[in-house]
Amino acid sequence: MSVKIEDLLKNRPVFINVGVRAFxxxxxxxxxxxxxxxxxxxxxxxxxxxxxxDDLL
Amino acid sequence: MSLKERINAANEEAFRRIVAADPVLVDVAPASEVIPGLRDRMILHSGPPVTWERMCGAQKGAAIGMCLFEGWAEDAAAAERMLGAGEIALEPNHHHATVGPMAGTITRNMWVWVVENRAFGNRAFCRQVESFQQFGDHSRDALAGLEKWRDVWAPALGAAVRKMGGVPLKSLVARALLMGDELHNRVVASSSLFANAVAPILVDCGLPREQVVATLYYAGNHPFLFLGLSMAAAKASMDPARGVEASTVVTAMARNGTEFGIQVSGLEGEWFTAPSPRVHGLLLPGWKEEDAGLDMGDSAITETVGWGGAAIGGAPGILNFTGGTAEQALAFSRDMRTISVGTSPDYLLPALDFAGTAVGLDIRKVVHANLVPVIDTAIAHREPGHGIIGGGIVRPPMECFTKALARFSEKYNG
Known part of the structure; x- marks a missing residue:
């Protein structure tokens, strides 16, 4: 297992919430x-x- | 070149013209002498075209007031009959290189600020801003204010401005933005700067002492004096951006209290309208929500050029007139950048780390972001016969922008 994935599993995740703020x-x-x-x-x-x-912007 | 590339190039050109504008106040003069196409027995009004039958109460009251001011009718009932019979022509200010606050009514003997855009040579005009007749009050007292403007203040200010060789407005507006104005309903700093600039010349114009004193008092104490100037400056700055083929930049936002209308550079001459929205804000003591008329006035030309709601984040002092919080005001000004082509190199907001104000509202961005501009405004009564009753924040109907986008697509992509 790579070091990066081990770090991900050991540390608390940081979430990116896209869109509706309530989630x-x-x-x-x-x-x-x-x-x-x-x-x-x-x-x-x-x-x-x-x-x-789609055609204009 | 693809259509998207044509639009982007056209919008860059419209943006270039707006930021290159150099508005200079060159005169204050009778409308009959300066406004192109203003005929006798004609009333110019704010917003898109409207008939007497569909006109809102406040604008009807203001039109009655102009009939009395011009001496076309002996009393309000006679004026109403003339207007109902179609004896008085009604045309939008915007069709005459002109703008007017609230009902926006202008006739031949109303004196107007004359602003020349020295970068392009075009001129634009705006009438006096006051708190009564332009809101639909046609009483004797309300008309007395128009008469003083016509007979005393405007001629004196015109003499001083001509003697000065014009008053450059670009630098004055830039300074006022640094002092907490947003050039729509917060014009305290700009009004003072203008009064200070004019005062020493005014006393040296050879005018009667009483007229000079009265005009100095008027200019030095009128908290909305500069709104007429900022509107004329905004109109003079925006008009060269009209008619840029394939541009999606908004060149006017205007309301007549019945309909809200926008115009778009690449769709010159067309209006895209929807019912006027309700204004949310603060009412003066004694007035209730149900008294309020709908959104009205050409003053949203200030938002069109990148002041007003686009600059409100730097003008927290306005919030005691419109309601809302300083944080909301900052968010409004940031939002306006999301839906605009660029930012001004000259008009800067200290509260946003000296970022330039948003310039060049783009109908594509408005529809894409599902985000309409922010406008701060005054509130008139829904019936004729009253002065100002409040102020607040209003958003244009999205329908104006979606109609414009559909028409644009039909014209350029059809």
Whole structure:
């Protein structure tokens, strides 16, 4: 087993929470370190607008 | 070149024109002498086009006030009849290189700030900012304020500005941002800087002493004096960015109290509208939520150029007018960067480590991030006949941006 994987198993994990903040909050309340990454689906999840944006952005 | 590359190049050009703008106050003059296409028996108003029937209460009240101010009608009932009969033409300020606060009403004898963009040679105009007639109050007292502006203050300020050879506004605005203004509803520093700059010249213009004293008092004590100037400066700065083929940059956001409308550089001449939203904020004592009208005014031209909500993080003093917290204000200004082409090299915010204000709202980024701009604004009554009733924060309807994006796609990708 590589040293890096051993470190991962021995140490406490740091979580990256993508999107909905509440999921990260419950991990934080359980004592874990959480890094929040704000993300939401393009155009708020509207597939018609997202398709338009594919050609423009 | 792919469409995406064309859009990016077009937006860079629109951005270049906006940041290159050099607004200079060159005059204060009667609207009839300077605003192109302003005819007799015509009222210019804020926002996208609107008919008398669909006009909101506050804007109707302001239009009645202008009929009385011009002497077209003897009383409010007669004015209402004339407006209802279509005897008075109604056109948006934005169709005349002009902007107006709240109801935004301008007629031939209303004096206006004249701002020239010396980088491009275009001019833009804005009327006096006050707390009564522009909110729909058409009482004798409200009209007396317009008459003093026409007869005393505006002619004196015009004389001083002409004697000065113009007042450069770019450096003044940059200094005011460092002093806690955001150039929309917080213009305390800019108003003082302007009054200080004009005062020594004003006393040397050969005007009657009473007029000079009255004008110095007006300029030195009006907390919203500079809003008319920042609006005209913003309009003069934005207009050269109109009509850049394939640009998705927003060139105007304006509201008439019935509809919110935006215009887009690559879709010149078109409006994209949705119902005006409700403003969330603080009401003056005695007023209730149900008294409030919907969002109104051309003053969101300040947000369009990168002031107002884009700069509110550096202006915590405004929060006693709009509500909210300093942390929220900082987040608003950061959000505006997410949906803009770039940041200003000249207009800097100390509270954000001297980052430039966001410039060039991009309809693609707004829709992609599902995030609309932030606007701070005043609140008018929903019925005619009242002055200001409050202030707050408002967000444009996303529908304006999605309609614009669909039309853009149809025009350029269809």
């Amino acid at each position: 990260g909050d419950s991990l934080r309340e359980a004592g874990h370190e959480v890094v929040q990454l704000d993300w939401s689906p393009p155009a708020g999840g509207d597939t018609r607008l997202a398709a338009l944006l």
